[in-house]
Amino acid sequence: MRQAEAMLTISQLAAYAGVTVRAVRHYHHIGLLAEPGRNQSGYRIYDAEAVVQLIRINTLAAAGAPLTRVQELLDASPEAFTDGIEKIDKDLRAEIRRLQRLRQRLAQLAAGDHPALPPSVVGYLERLRSIGIDERYIELESNAWIMIVAQVPDQIDSVIADKHVELDDPVAVRLYQLLSSALDWSVDDPRLVELADCMEHLMVRAVEAGETGDLGLDNQFLDLLETSADNASPLVTRLRSILQERGWNGWIRAERTPTNTVHA
Amino acid sequence: MRQAEAMLTISQLAAYAGVTVRAVRHYHHIGLLAEPGRNQSGYRIYDAEAVVQLIRINTLAAAGAPLTRVQELLDASPEAFTDGIEKIDKDLRAEIRRLQRLRQRLAQLAAGDHPALPPSVVGYLERLRSIGIDERYIELESNAWIMIVAQVPDQIDSVIADKHVELDDPVAVRLYQLLSSALDWSVDDPRLVELADCMEHLMVRAVEAGETGDLGLDNQFLDLLETSADNASPLVTRLRSILQERGWNGWIRAERTPTNTVHA
DNA sequence: CTTGACCTTGACGCAAGGTCAACCCTTCAT
DNA sequence: ATGAAGGGTTGACCTTGCGTCAAGGTCAAG
Numbered sequence: 001m002r003q004a005e006a007m008l009t010i011s012q013l014a015a016y017a018g019v020t021v022r023a024v025r026h027y028h029h030i031g032l033l034a035e036p037g038r039n040q041s042g043y044r045i046y047d048a049e050a051v052v053q054l055i056r057i058n059t060l061a062a063a064g065a066p067l068t069r070v071q072e073l074l075d076a077s078p079e080a081f082t083d084g085i086e087k088i089d090k091d092l093r094a095e096i097r098r099l100q101r102l103r104q105r106l107a108q109l110a111a112g113d114h115p116a117l118p119p120s121v122v123g124y125l126e127r128l129r130s131i132g133i134d135e136r137y138i139e140l141e142s143n144a145w146i147m148i149v150a151q152v153p154d155q156i157d158s159v160i161a162d163k164h165v166e167l168d169d170p171v172a173v174r175l176y177q178l179l180s181s182a183l184d185w186s187v188d189d190p191r192l193v194e195l196a197d198c199m200e201h202l203m204v205r206a207v208e209a210g211e212t213g214d215l216g217l218d219n220q221f222l223d224l225l226e227t228s229a230d231n232a233s234p235l236v237t238r239l240r241s242i243l244q245e246r247g248w249n250g251w252i253r254a255e256r257t258p259t260n261t262v263h264a
Numbered sequence: 265m266r267q268a269e270a271m272l273t274i275s276q277l278a279a280y281a282g283v284t285v286r287a288v289r290h291y292h293h294i295g296l297l298a299e300p301g302r303n304q305s306g307y308r309i310y311d312a313e314a315v316v317q318l319i320r321i322n323t324l325a326a327a328g329a330p331l332t333r334v335q336e337l338l339d340a341s342p343e344a345f346t347d348g349i350e351k352i353d354k355d356l357r358a359e360i361r362r363l364q365r366l367r368q369r370l371a372q373l374a375a376g377d378h379p380a381l382p383p384s385v386v387g388y389l390e391r392l393r394s395i396g397i398d399e400r401y402i403e404l405e406s407n408a409w410i411m412i413v414a415q416v417p418d419q420i421d422s423v424i425a426d427k428h429v430e431l432d433d434p435v436a437v438r439l440y441q442l443l444s445s446a447l448d449w450s451v452d453d454p455r456l457v458e459l460a461d462c463m464e465h466l467m468v469r470a471v472e473a474g475e476t477g478d479l480g481l482d483n484q485f486l487d488l489l490e491t492s493a494d495n496a497s498p499l500v501t502r503l504r505s506i507l508q509e510r511g512w513n514g515w516i517r518a519e520r521t522p523t524n525t526v527h528a
Numbered sequence: 529c530t531t532g533a534c535c536t537t538g539a540c541g542c543a544a545g546g547t548c549a550a551c552c553c554t555t556c557a558t
Numbered sequence: 559a560t561g562a563a564g565g566g567t568t569g570a571c572c573t574t575g576c577g578t579c580a581a582g583g584t585c586a587a588g
Contacts, residue, residue: 008414011534016414017380021535026576041584043535048407051414055379059369067575085374092363092370099360103353105323110349116281116319143312150272150280150315275565285566290545305553307566331544 007045017054024054032057032071063088064095114142118153120160121145127164131173137180171201187234196242203248271309281318288318296321296335327352328359378406382417384424385409391428395437401444435465451498460506467512 014021027033033054036046053074060070065088073084108115114122125138125145149156166172175198178191185191278285291297297318300310317338324334329352337348372379381389389402389409413420430436439462442455449455 006408006411008411009534012414016410016417020576022576022578025537030575041535043584048410051410052379052407056373059366059373059379061575063363063366063370082374085370089367089370092367096360096363099327099356099363102323102327103356106327106349106353106356109320109323110346115316115323143316144270146280146312146315147270147272150276153280273566284545286545286547289568294544305566307553325544 007039007047008051010044010046013046013050013054016051017058019054019058027054027057027067030067030071032067032074060085060088063092117142117145118149118156120157121149124160124163127167128176131167131177132180133176134180134183136183137176166202169202169205171198174198175202182235185235187238189235192235192238192242196239196246199239199243200246200248271303271311272315274308274310277310277315277318280315281322283318283322291318291321291331294331294335296331296338324349324352327356381406381409382413382420384421385413388424388427391431392440395431395441396444397440398444398447400447401440430466433466433469435462438462439466446499449499451502453499456499456503456506460503460510463503463507464510464512 008016010024011021014024017024024033028035033050036044036050039045056074057067057070060073061067065073069084073081076084105115114125117125125142128138128141129135148159152159167176175195178195178198182189182192182195272280274285274288278288281288288297292299297314300308300314303309320338321331321334324337325331329337329348333348337345340348369379378386378389389406392402392405393399412423416423431440439459442459442462446453446456446459
């Protein structure tokens, strides 16, 4: 009777330690918290030691330690215990940093930013935007770059550097502006000729500069643009035929005729 | 063929988005990410849109949103979407604060502090320590207080205030010092008489002051001390008989004989 | 003497994947 | 051309840390 007064029921214990009754029973079940004595009716009765132990368990578990690890720690020597806590604390700090970085990503998501393109690519798209390229075209580019980055993530920065060099040529700027506005052209728009001129100009320069287009990946990129453009508009068919009339074989790829092929 | 070059396999997709292949398939399974097309051999092939979507999913899920909630958000209007993100961010901030508080608790655990006693009790134990009480006795007190707090958490501060008043009496201080050192006494230690004197003194004062000991909880506390003391040492038996010879009935409780009972 | 709040064990459910198994493609070095 | 490596496919069970019934026994209060 005296004993009983100084003892706690499971719900009192749980409430004190800030856990659920179910959790306490779970801890008993897996042997993490020793089964206490029972009273005459089979109720578990707990003493202060159980409270202390349960609070220890809860603290460690709440900090993210798996219950098996908690078990180990509680059984360990004091040094191993503090070592273990230090480790958990380290993980905790890492987790906090992770969550903080995540908040930034969330903010970008909310702002509608395109996620997960490397900074170099984002910078390049910014530059396109700054020369007045239509947002829809940027979207096409963005998607294309995602695929490229997915396939060759490590070469991306050098590729982007090349693209920046390309944009130093006013003709290239003009080309992108035309491509962008071409999204709204009708099939027989006369500006297509100017577009073809720009392309030819750039292709000639590329051949002169000895750019064989053999990066492998740049080819992929061009294939890609080609594909999406093909799907996008019949204008492309016209463009292709214009260039073919002038003796250009591949569309964007710089090779002229079977006679003066640039690469095998 | 052109198509295929601009497409990703499931492992490429997963790697790009920073998730496992299994997770992607899981998302397909629960309808969170649309099943893409297949190539001739039945492989799933993904486009840029899938990458973007998967990164959105991963960001939200990593932030702790349940996948069903992620689903809802992705299907929701832009306003609902940003609202939802705001909510998630709020939860994230709360989680970060929780983890930071947890780091403090962990530090206390590592330091060997007694966890989860309210500040008032900790202060009281400090005071006992400061008057030279043995650490083992403090441990007994600590356990006792845990049980008390567990049973009546809201009255604890006023109880502790009373205890502080009690300790303003030098006799009480002396009593605790004797109790503390009694842990090492042999059964027939002569200082037990002084201990009994102190107790009697305090009990007389209590009766004079009209303290009926009717807090209900204070009684519990005393029962408790009594119990643990009983278990602790045969000295208690002697002490009890000494006090009974002097006409004191209950041990620590302030009631003298059947004739002048203080409470019903 | 009946409520209503606890307690008991036992069993199933859940999220968010991990981890086989058993099999089919593709590719590359031999 | 061949066979091993290294993708991919479905399907089904395993895991963690409990939540949530179900089907009762217990206990204090009106």
